[in-house]
Amino acid sequence: MTKKIIVCTNYRANPNNPSCMARGSQEIFAALTQQLAQENMPITVEESPCLGFCEIGPNLRLMPSGTFFHEVSDKKLSLIIKKAKLFLKQQ
Numbered sequence: 001m002t003k004k005i006i007v008c009t010n011y012r013a014n015p016n017n018p019s020c021m022a023r024g025s026q027e028i029f030a031a032l033t034q035q036l037a038q039e040n041m042p043i044t045v046e047e048s049p050c051l052g053f054c055e056i057g058p059n060l061r062l063m064p065s066g067t068f069f070h071e072v073s074d075k076k077l078s079l080i081i082k083k084a085k086l087f088l089k090q091q
């Protein structure tokens with residue numbers, strides 16, 4: 001099965017109702033896509049509907065069945081890329 005990273009880009013306009021896109025997941029998606037391309041990594045990044053952790057977003061996940069990452073910011077991208085490299089080596 002193809003490995004990928006899914007990024008929740010669900011948006012809710014109501015500020016009392018948190019959502020990953022309202023917390024910057026679109027920018028995370030763009031930055032992650034760019035950095036993975038620079039590293040020439042054979043993994044895709046895809047937008048995802050709500051992953052069920054809206055209170056601690058932006059959220060993303062290694063797929064299939066990989067690690068979740070919560071409260072993702074630019075500062076966490078290098079860690080996520082390291083984990084993705086290990087994930088790619090797994091069967």
Ligand code: FES
Nearest residue numbers: 008020051053054
């Ligand atoms: S809105 Fe992203 S996990 Fe629910």
